[in-house]
Amino acid sequence: MEKKHDNDECLENLWKMKEENQSSMATLKSMMGDDYKPDVVKDLLSKELVALGAEETTITLTPRGEELAKQLIRSHRLAERMVHDVLGGEFEAGACEFEHIANPGLVNSICTLLGHPRECPHGLPIPMGRCCEEARKVAESTVIPVTELKVGQTARVAYINCRNDNRLHKLDNLQVKPSAVIKLHQIYPTIVIECENADIAIDESVARDICVWKPQTGT
Numbered sequence: 001m002e003k004k005h006d007n008d009e010c011l012e013n014l015w016k017m018k019e020e021n022q023s024s025m026a027t028l029k030s031m032m033g034d035d036y037k038p039d040v041v042k043d044l045l046s047k048e049l050v051a052l053g054a055e056e057t058t059i060t061l062t063p064r065g066e067e068l069a070k071q072l073i074r075s076h077r078l079a080e081r082m083v084h085d086v087l088g089g090e091f092e093a094g095a096c097e098f099e100h101i102a103n104p105g106l107v108n109s110i111c112t113l114l115g116h117p118r119e120c121p122h123g124l125p126i127p128m129g130r131c132c133e134e135a136r137k138v139a140e141s142t143v144i145p146v147t148e149l150k151v152g153q154t155a156r157v158a159y160i161n162c163r164n165d166n167r168l169h170k171l172d173n174l175q176v177k178p179s180a181v182i183k184l185h186q187i188y189p190t191i192v193i194e195c196e197n198a199d200i201a202i203d204e205s206v207a208r209d210i211c212v213w214k215p216q217t218g219t
Contacts, residue, residue: 006040007049008072013059014050015069019125023058075107076129077120082110084121085159085178104129115143115213119161121168133155144214146207149184156181157213167206174200176210 013031017023029036042060044050049065052058055097061069079098107116111117116132119125143158157180160171175196176182185199186192191207202210 003040006037007044009035010040010044011049011061011065011069012072012076014059015073018061018066018069020112022058023053023056023061025052028059070127071104071107074111074129077124077126078107078110078114078117080120080122081117081126081159085114090099109139115158115211117143117159117161117211123161123162142214143211146182146184146191146210146212147187147204149212149215151184151187153215154181154183155215158211158213161209161211168211171206171210174198176200182210182212188208 009027010032013028017027017031041050044065045052048062049068050063051060053060064106091122103163108129112131116128117126145161146155149155157176157178159178160168160176171177175198176193180195183194184191185194190201191204193202193207193210
């Protein structure tokens with residue numbers, strides 16, 4: 001089990017490197033620090049999950065390794081989303097082990113429950129799964145940013161897509177959090193929403209971070 005865990009951690013870091021167009025072995029070692037183990041790379045090579053470049057100075061995921069890494073990252077970031085949005089807890093600590101034990105069916109169920117979110121609480125992209133592709137084909141998204149509400153409409157917060165932790169905590173302190181009910185009062189000259197009987201003025205960029213369940217027609 002420990003060996004699988006080490007392999008998964010390495011694959012996750014390689015996926016993050018891929019997102020940043022990085023492929024040097026030095027970058028991988030730097031990212032993993034004391035957790036880097038040469039034997040793990042050898043094992044991934046033997047399983048044809050990674051490939052080394054000339055003189056072993058670069059390392060990349062093979063198509064097979066990329067698919068496995070994608071599932072691990074998808075599981076981790078969806079777990080962060082679930083812990084933060086549904087349970088209201090510390091999302092990083094709660095998600096660290098989830099990706100090592102969750103099966104694709106469970107992960108897709110969680111994704112569907114959350115409305116197929118596109119980003120984790122840190123603002124990093126959540127790789128799409130089959131459930132996302134099917135949902136996109138059969139129906140419009142049921143989750144929209146506050147900026148798409150009409151003045152006077154009320155909606156329940158689904159999740160917060162925030163790349164800035166300080167902004168995330170500020171919204172949380174204002175009670176703008178998952179399951180909270182908000183009402184759009186004004187869009188110009190600044191956006192004003194009501195939450196927990198308090199009027200809150202926010203920038204458009206902040207409003208785009210607040211994703212709500214789409215109101216039914218006429219509400």
